Amino acid sequence: MYDGVIQELIDQLGRLPGVGPKSAQRIAFHLIETDSEVALELADVLREAKEKVRFCITCGNVSETEQCSICLDPKRELTSICVVEDSKDINSIERTREFRGKYHVLGGAISPIIGIGPDQLRIKDLLKRLSDPEITEVILATNPNLEGEATATYLIRLLGSMEITVSKLASGLPVGGDLEYADDMTLGRAFEGRKRVN
């Protein structure tokens, strides 16, 4: 245990995800020992980010304005919406440059065991957006784990009665990987989702 503000700093850093007590102590001492400019810059950025960054009222993406840059971009296609669990997923999809439509961030995945059901996610907002007749396709890009797949199952059932094409991201072998090292489930999914090439 340290005295006063040092211990307070360690405790606060230790509350961050993925930062254990030892890492918190290391970061705290790094900040104390480094130039005060660096530490103060970090403090300013933290304050600015917390004050300015909010969630887009349309899609739920992080943004500094009421609507995010993707929702405001007139060049984006209005016909398709890609549904993701988290804002960070938008960044990953944008890096591929394969999708030119808009996004919808659910804010998590359905996980009853931690008390997250459909009502805790931004599913009602998605349904509101889908009342726009211009939207013809919903692409489900939830994580390929149990909670993500269950969320996709729920949405497929919910959107089944609407006249909208619902598609889901393919899952299978990673590019650059060896077939012999693929796990059974991924290889099985790759077979299920194989596509005709001639």
Added chain:
Amino acid sequence: MPHYRDEAVVIRTHKLGEVDRIVTLLTKNHGQVRAVAKGVRKTSSRIGARLEPFNVVDLQLYEGRNLDTVSQVEQLANYGAVIIADYARYTAASAVVEAAERFTREDSSSQHYMLVIGALRALSLKEHASDQILDSYLLRALAISGWITNIDQCQGCASTETVSFSVHSGSVSCQSCTMPGSVRLGVDGISHISALLIGDWPSVGRANLATRASVSGVVAGYLQWQLERGLRSLEHVERS
């Protein structure tokens, strides 16, 4: 015993650091085990898919001071793939594994392990209603833990004409011996509990929706009484 091998059902996972996970396993011979599965969140992981909840695995673990470490995993059954294709079954299976985690936190037996596997298997086979499989699992888990003793006879006079269930003692009573705090379920309700406990599925299937609903409420109430806290998953379970 730094290395040991066991069969287990994955009941829960938590993210750890950048690419690891802590998996909570209900093993056949070592009770509930929490272990670190390294690198399983990377897309290149060969064992990540095998350590998803509802999967039954044969695995090798390295004993650690606080947490064990998963070193090898082979999949024995993948109930998760079928269960997540049906949302109602997913919510019921979530309640099964949450209850299993609570029941086996302090003490476990291979009976608990077999019971969880039986429930997940039944949910994946889709032969019975998912909410009834869940209620049957919860009642049997309560019975294995010694919290339901005898529901064939009245606790007071040994009559077999029982109509109410006590959510404090897990016993049943007849019309004249009913104690305050007991829930009146009627003969049909008590018969339904009995059918769920012994797995008499034809009788379970014949119960009407009102009887099913009142028994589900009593099971949830009794579970909360014994575990001292309700299950989070129960409010999300889709019931027929």
